[in-house]
Amino acid sequence: MTFGTRLAEAVAGRGRLCVGIDPHPALLDAWGLTDSAFGLEKFAMAAVEAFAGTVAVVKPQSAFFERHGSAGIAVLERTVTAARELGTLVLLDVKRGDIGTTAQAYADAYLRPSSPLAVDAVTVSPYLGMGSLDPFLDTALAHDAGVFVLALTSNPEGPQFQHATTADGRTVAGTVLDAVATRNADAEGLGSIGAVVGATIGETRENLDVAGPLLVPGIGAQGGTVDDVRRIFGPAARNVLPSISREVLGAGPEKRALHEAAQRAAEAFAVLDG
Numbered sequence: 001m002t003f004g005t006r007l008a009e010a011v012a013g014r015g016r017l018c019v020g021i022d023p024h025p026a027l028l029d030a031w032g033l034t035d036s037a038f039g040l041e042k043f044a045m046a047a048v049e050a051f052a053g054t055v056a057v058v059k060p061q062s063a064f065f066e067r068h069g070s071a072g073i074a075v076l077e078r079t080v081t082a083a084r085e086l087g088t089l090v091l092l093d094v095k096r097g098d099i100g101t102t103a104q105a106y107a108d109a110y111l112r113p114s115s116p117l118a119v120d121a122v123t124v125s126p127y128l129g130m131g132s133l134d135p136f137l138d139t140a141l142a143h144d145a146g147v148f149v150l151a152l153t154s155n156p157e158g159p160q161f162q163h164a165t166t167a168d169g170r171t172v173a174g175t176v177l178d179a180v181a182t183r184n185a186d187a188e189g190l191g192s193i194g195a196v197v198g199a200t201i202g203e204t205r206e207n208l209d210v211a212g213p214l215l216v217p218g219i220g221a222q223g224g225t226v227d228d229v230r231r232i233f234g235p236a237a238r239n240v241l242p243s244i245s246r247e248v249l250g251a252g253p254e255k256r257a258l259h260e261a262a263q264r265a266a267e268a269f270a271v272l273d274g
């Protein structure tokens, strides 16, 4: 079953929320955990258990695991395995991008089912050109996985490049969104190739209807709201996956409080269903 179809089923059953698993040192401290691989594992496993059955997708941010070296990567592997065993889709936030042959190695690392770090989907950066992402997109489609391409990011620096125009007079972001839509053109139902569009971008003239999922970070800690998402996406809001990390994780360490915070966020975004 394609990633798009699996995602649509997960959203139908558990709502459209994606919760980020971002073990910031400050959050580890607030949870009474040490900034170590041990603290990291306690944090990540509590989050996985609290969100299982409540949210469609979890999005571990690889950097917070990588900063603990090989022990952190081992925790990431166990976190991914535990979440998938509990039926939660895992979108690994790695924002990779490189020349094609190296991109293939990254794609093998994350999107081939036989890899120790195989996940349901990854985030990628199109800075090396959309064609450089083909190994990710082809590998994902061959193995029923997904890819989310950065298009209009939530950070204030994003417009410097993303609003710039290319040689053919299109914006960079528009070029990315069109390429994503083209990749989804043959999909039945929701496509497996997504785009990342922040809730903090204000407004855009770009066509956000890419026939695939739209990962929308920037909610809560970065200031984006449900109303922003409704205004920015219009009819494309039906494909939005709101993504929240700190605002939900701040409710920990108790699993019940985490679960309730995720539920409240999911309910707030149910308005997009209507």
Ligand SMILES: O=C(O)c1cc(=O)[nH]c(=O)n1[C@@H]1O[C@H](COP(=O)(O)O)[C@@H](O)[C@H]1O
Residues within 6 Å of the ligand: 020, 022, 061, 093, 123, 152, 153, 154, 155, 196, 197, 198, 217, 218, 219, 220, 221, 222, 243, 244, 245, 246, 247
């Ligand atoms: O790809 C992402 O997830 C992402 C894209 C983007 O434009 N902005 C953005 O904040 N993110 C990620 O989304 C998460 C946001 O975290 P909070 O601000 O705590 O909700 C972080 O893991 C970011 O790396």
